[in-house]
Amino acid sequence: xxxxxxxxxxxxxxxxxxxxxxxxxxxxxxxxxxxxxxxxxxxxxxxxxxxxxxxxxxxxxxxxxxxxxxxxxxxxxxxxxxxxxxxxxxxxxxxxxxxxxxxxxxxxxxxxxxxxxxxxxxxxxxxxxxxxxxxxxxxxxxxxxxxxxxxxxxxxxxxxxxxxxxxxxxxxxxxxxxxxxxxxxxxxxxxxxxxxxxxxxxxxxxxxxxxxxxxxxxxxxxxxxxxxxxxxxxxxxxxx
Amino acid sequence: xxxxxxxxxxxxxxxxxxxxxxxxxxxxxxxxxxxxxxxxxxxxxxxxxxxxxxxxxxxxxxxxxxxxxxxxxxxxxxxxxxxxxxxxxxxxxxxxxxxxxxxxxxxxxxxxxxxxxxxxxxxxxxxxxxxxxxxxxxxxxxxxxxxxxxxxxxxxxxxxxxxxxxxxxxxxxxxxxxxxxxxxxxxxxxxxxxxxxxxxxxxxxxxxxxxxxxxxxxxxxxxxxxxxxxxxxxxxxxxxxxxxxxxxxxxxxxxxxxxxxxxxxxxxxxxxxxxxxxxxxxxxxxxxxxxxxxxxxxxxxxxxxxxxxxxxxxxxxxxxxxxxxxxxxxxxxxxxxxxxxxxxxxxxxxxxxxxxxxxxxxx
Numbered sequence: 001x002x003x004x005x006x007x008x009x010x011x012x013x014x015x016x017x018x019x020x021x022x023x024x025x026x027x028x029x030x031x032x033x034x035x036x037x038x039x040x041x042x043x044x045x046x047x048x049x050x051x052x053x054x055x056x057x058x059x060x061x062x063x064x065x066x067x068x069x070x071x072x073x074x075x076x077x078x079x080x081x082x083x084x085x086x087x088x089x090x091x092x093x094x095x096x097x098x099x100x101x102x103x104x105x106x107x108x109x110x111x112x113x114x115x116x117x118x119x120x121x122x123x124x125x126x127x128x129x130x131x132x133x134x135x136x137x138x139x140x141x142x143x144x145x146x147x148x149x150x151x152x153x154x155x156x157x158x159x160x161x162x163x164x165x166x167x168x169x170x171x172x173x174x175x176x177x178x179x180x181x182x183x184x185x186x187x188x189x190x191x192x193x194x195x196x197x198x199x200x201x202x203x204x205x206x207x208x209x210x211x212x213x214x215x216x217x218x219x220x221x222x223x224x225x226x227x228x229x230x231x232x233x234x235x236x237x238x239x240x
Numbered sequence: 241x242x243x244x245x246x247x248x249x250x251x252x253x254x255x256x257x258x259x260x261x262x263x264x265x266x267x268x269x270x271x272x273x274x275x276x277x278x279x280x281x282x283x284x285x286x287x288x289x290x291x292x293x294x295x296x297x298x299x300x301x302x303x304x305x306x307x308x309x310x311x312x313x314x315x316x317x318x319x320x321x322x323x324x325x326x327x328x329x330x331x332x333x334x335x336x337x338x339x340x341x342x343x344x345x346x347x348x349x350x351x352x353x354x355x356x357x358x359x360x361x362x363x364x365x366x367x368x369x370x371x372x373x374x375x376x377x378x379x380x381x382x383x384x385x386x387x388x389x390x391x392x393x394x395x396x397x398x399x400x401x402x403x404x405x406x407x408x409x410x411x412x413x414x415x416x417x418x419x420x421x422x423x424x425x426x427x428x429x430x431x432x433x434x435x436x437x438x439x440x441x442x443x444x445x446x447x448x449x450x451x452x453x454x455x456x457x458x459x460x461x462x463x464x465x466x467x468x469x470x471x472x473x474x475x476x477x478x479x480x481x482x483x484x485x486x487x488x489x490x491x492x493x494x495x496x497x498x499x500x501x502x503x504x505x506x507x508x509x510x511x512x513x514x515x516x517x518x519x520x521x522x523x524x525x526x527x528x529x530x531x532x533x534x535x536x537x538x539x540x541x542x543x544x545x546x547x548x549x550x551x552x553x554x555x556x557x558x559x560x561x562x563x564x565x566x567x568x569x570x571x572x573x574x575x576x577x578x579x580x581x582x583x584x585x586x587x588x589x590x591x592x593x594x595x596x597x598x599x600x601x602x603x
Contacts, residue, residue, distance in 0.1 A: 191502065
């Protein structure tokens with residue numbers, strides 16, 4: 001890991017700390033020192049490095065030590081050097097500031113064995129779970145699966161609609177999807193909506209009206225699945 | 241008209257440039273001389289010999305410029321009080337010199353030409369009075385010319401000062417811009433944001449997340465290629481998501497609005513800053529507090545048209561920063577790029593909703 005900014009090294013150190021299969025070999029704030037040590041050391045799996053550094057630039061350093069590392073990932077504040085980076089076969093380009101999620105995703109793309117455990121895990125045999133409600137000072141509230149009408153994605157948060165309330169909590173829609181897929185009642189009908197099929201009141205053209213009045217547009221890529229479900233459930237007369 | 245003093249060196253350059261510079265002077269004098277001699281000939285029924293015109297007009301015109309360019313400058317230099325005696329004195333001296341020179345010229349003409357046709361050389365009171373009259377006549381003209389000249393010089397000065405002031409302001413704006421640019425120098429900006437992010441990540445996840453969304457928006461603003469006509473809709477959608485996220489974070493996720501679009505629309509290309517402006521307007525002018533009536537932003541494709549629709553409750557507290565200019569700007573830009581192929585309508589519905597509907601060709 002090479003970066004002339006101390007906080008960037010600290011940041012990546014803590015990210016690496018979350019991934020048990022990853023071991024940090026060395027960090028450098030001086031690119032010249034990095035060139036000497038990596039150049040004469042053993043091969044490594046990944047090198048992370050900044051681009052804009054004094055003395056030797058990241059691009060020059062990377063060209064010199066590219067053969068010593070399997071993967072090369074640039075971590076930099078701006079994308080000015082993206083073209084040069086790919087010229088020297090960089091594998092990825094992380095723009096600061098980046099999240100742990102993006103970091104982990106990038107690593108697992110190259111080394112699937114490091115895949116992390118799902119951060120949200122609950123006992124599935126229960127018929128309820130607890131989440132922290134952002135609107136109530138992050139207190140834990142109980143939600144019964146049977147009561148969920150829909151789950152709406154809002155960037156890194158979701159809003160869970162129940163007949164009595166709507167709870168906002170810091171979980172991503174992809175995380176809740178993993179949990180809800182154990183329950184056949186739930187289906188995704190839009191990029192940002194997972195609904196409980198039980199709670200559909202009406203289907204009007206391209207929209208679903210839920211039992212609490214919530215109106216949801218059906219996403220293009222989810223149309224087929226929704227239509228298949230609806231036609232399976234529709235009673236038709238056999239009279240002509 | 242130009243001041244003779246300033247352009248004296250030019251005289252040396254070439255006759256052509258002098259003729260060009262003073263063409264209005266030459267034309268004016270020519271018209272004046274023709275007018276005077278023609279009207280004089282009507283009155284006396286005869287033309288004076290050409291040499292007379294040449295000699296006396298040379299004298300008159302020289303006097304005209306000497307008075308305007310040297311005498312008046314000299315006389316008007318001192319205090320107001322000194323002018324009281326300087327002006328009459330100067331005029332007296334000028335009249336005296338003029339009369340003397342004129343008499344001298346008459347004598348020379350009398351001696352070296354036979355124009356007098358045998359008549360004796362005499363100085364009558366009529367000739368003297370004529371000389372004084374002519375002198376004062378041209379001094380009057382010359383003074384008028386002098387003040388007109390002063391006026392244009394003053395005007396030019398004011399113009400120059402005005403221009404300098406403008407230049408100053410442009411310079412100021414330039415340096416302010418440079419300062420601003422240094423502040424948002426991408427490397428400096430994002431390294432700083434990264435620094436804050438790393439420090440906030442564990443202690444305040446909400447602050448960290450805010451910084452992430454802010455960085456996304458700043459990166460878009462800094463990286464935007466200037467003057468590019470079209471941009472991927474997906475990039476703008478990301479910025480809208482960032483914008484919504486920033487507002488939601490600040491309002492504890494209690495703002496009610498939905499953003500509908502399908503992934504496959506991201507590759508469409510449209511003119512930038514249309515969608516973002518509409519969403520910004522919703523935050524500025526909309527009421528997003530009613531869970532049962534959330535604002536809606538939807539992007540759909542029908543019949544080869546991309547349609548963007550927004551709908552929101554109007555805020556009960558009107559924002560003084562007008563909405564009209566933003567909408568007028570969108571309208572102008574749409575018709576500039578898409579012409580009659582685009583439609584853009586907006587207005588108030590049922591007295592409480594603001595609705596916008598926009599359609600442009602899909603690719």
